[in-house]
Amino acid sequence: MAFNGNLQSETTKGQGAATILAIGTANPPTCYDQASFPDFIFRMTEREDKVELKAKFQRICDRSGIDKRYVHITEEMLKAHPNLYTTGAPSYDTRQELLLSDVAELGKEAALRAIKEWDxxxxxxxxxxxxxxTGIEMPGMDYQLSKLLNLNNDVQRYMYYQQGCYSGAAAIRAAKDLAENNPGARVLVVSSELLSTMFFHGPDANELDHLVGAAIFGDGATSVIIGTHPDLAIERPLFQLESAKQILIPGSEAFSHIGISDWNSLFYIVHPGGPAILNKVRDALSLKEDKLRASFQVLKDYGNMGGPSVIFAMDEMRKRALKEGKPTTGDGLQWGVLIGLGPGVTMETIVLRSCPIQQA
Incomplete structure (x- = not known):
């Protein structure tokens, strides 16, 4: 489907569609190759004698679809706090102390990059x-970020706590409503996670979920700026947020109003929670092999970062579209969908309309 160049939403008409105007991402400085990660984990947690368990963990890592991950947890941290991996040792207070300031600082880094792009x-x-x-603090990360970024004292703050991997998409859905119902609003969305430290445990044969978590979790933060009626003289629209729903089922009416019936005519930004998740989405919708390449690339380069992951995939798509000379930010297509997946199972979906590359 060719893009007609008209930025006005076909469904919101004169109301003005919420539009993503900038994207920023950030990761901790520590990066581990997935192939050597089992050696690190079993050495640092003093479990090198668990040969069979280490072999199982190595197989999990090898099948994860991940090449490398950026993580908050470090060798120095584990040496200083052995209770993080000692079975039965109290560790919640330690994790809180290590995480709460750093998760806000990483969110600040992503936000500043989005603001710089927005200009x-x-x-x-x-x-x-x-x-x-990551952690629980009241007042929360929204309060900390408002101070760190020196936002206006009257900025309106909203917080999504403990919503799992779909929280980044849920935050964008909330921002869409705020932008479209507050004339002139410019909404800053920040999703930040340090899952490697929050959920880290020593390898245990009786706790397979701990092994899987250690094998796939990465850390990162994302930020987007959302508003309506972008001023094309100073702002560069990337994606319009056409509609937002919390479930998408093949054969539903999600795209009927824009005349879409072929699922392969859309672009896809799907939470890269793991290869099994991405393959199930691709199979359920009978998608072509390359339809989820942005999500697979983020999984390969960063692992599962929770809520920020789906925005990393959005950033990957628009950058690749520019590099490959595509006409729009949505892999050259006009319409697409963002899918956030989380516990429950919960599906957070947003119908997107890409913008011309020359404006983005």
Whole structure:
């Protein structure tokens, strides 16, 4: 389907569709190759005698579809806090102390990159929407970020706590409503996770989920800026948020209003929670092999970062479209869908309309 160049939403008409105006991402500095990660984990947790368990963990890592991951947890941290991996040792307070300031700082880094790309005064931010499953603090990350970024004192703050991997998509859905119902609003969305430290445990044959978590979790933060009626003289629209729903089922009416019946005519930004998840989505919709390449690439380069992962995939898609000379940010297509997946199972879906590359 060719893009007609008209930025006006076909469904919201004069109301103005919420549009993503900038994207920023950030990761901790520590990076591990997936192939050597089992050696690190079993050495640091003093379990090198568990040969069979290590072999099982190696197989999990090898099948994860991940090449490398950026993680918050470090060798120095484990040496200083052995209770993080000692079975039965209290560790929650330790994790809170290690995480709460750093998760906000990583979110700040992503937000500053989005604001730099947006290239407008930070005083224009009217709303802040945050999400994290890393630790629990009241006031929360939204309050910390408003101080770290020196946002206006009257900025309206919203917080998504402990919502799992679909929280990044849920935060964007909330931002869409805020932008479309507050004229002139510019909403800053920040999703930040340090899952490697929050959920780290020593390898245990009786706790297979701990092994899987250690094999796939990476750490990262994302930020987007959302508003309506972008000023094309100073702002560069990337994706329109056409509609938002919490479930997408093949054969549903999600795209009937825009005349879409061929699932392969859409672009896809899917939470890269693991190869099994991505393969199931691709099989259920009978998608071509390359339809989920942005999600597979993020999984390969970063692992599962929780809520930020799906925005990393969005960033990967628009950058690849520019590099490959595609006409739009959505892999050259006009319409697509963002899918956030989380516990429950929960599906958070947003219908997207890509924007011309020359404007983005």
């Amino acid at each position: 407008q005064p930070i005083s224009m931010i009217t709303h802040l929407v945050c999400s994290t499953a």
